[in-house]
Amino acid sequence: MSQRLAISAALTVGGVVVAATTAMAVTSAAPTAPNSPPAASALAAKNAESIVAGRPSYLHAGADEAFVQRSVVSSSGLQYVPYERTYRGLPVRGGDFVLVMDAAGNVKGSSVAADHAIGSLSTTPKLASAAGVAAAKAQLKSVTNVEGTELVVDNQGSAARLAWETTLTGTGAEGYSRLTVRVDAQSGAVLSKTEHVMHGTGTGAIN
DSSP states (O other): OEEEEEEEEEEEETTEEEEEEEEEEEEOOOOOOOSSHHHHHHHHHHHHHHHHHTOOGGGOOOTTEEEEEOOOEEETTEEEEEEEEEETTEEEETOOEEEEEOTTSOEEEEEESOSSOOOSOOOOOSSOHHHHHHHHHTTSSEEEEEEEEEEEEEOSSSSOEEEEEEEEEEEETTEEEEEEEEEETTTOOEEEEEEOOOOOOOOOOOO
């Protein structure tokens, strides 16, 4: 930004004091990007918070949805600001998103898991927690441990559903298993299964 600045000075010429006024152009320096990674991350987090508070349409945010910012990840001059979504206080599976910021805190892109708002969804389950655990256990040949069960919103399909999410360990069709199962908290149907143990064979070489 450029502005005119008037400067007055008193000059002595041949013993006579003469007042002189001149004008010069002063250019304000443009805002610069932070010169340290921690400062760039802090700026990205702050700007992302402001953007998310405005609830832009690409977040597909319903009235009962809120967002929790997680730690910023820096890579190759870009800042990745991750968020998790909640619905009436319940965690939303398939609701996370990431804002990509440059070093000056400007949004360069986004990745949003959800393609629709949750809308209106009851958070009162018809299925008891124990029944959800039983349905999850039935997905393994044997169960050695149940890590935990929680009520979540599954928004990975065409419509959001209330679900019991249980993670357990035991034996599956391919051997040792650590499995996360989501069971519809209204109907008892199994919505999804995620295996955390990868089985396979291969050949490797090291020099």
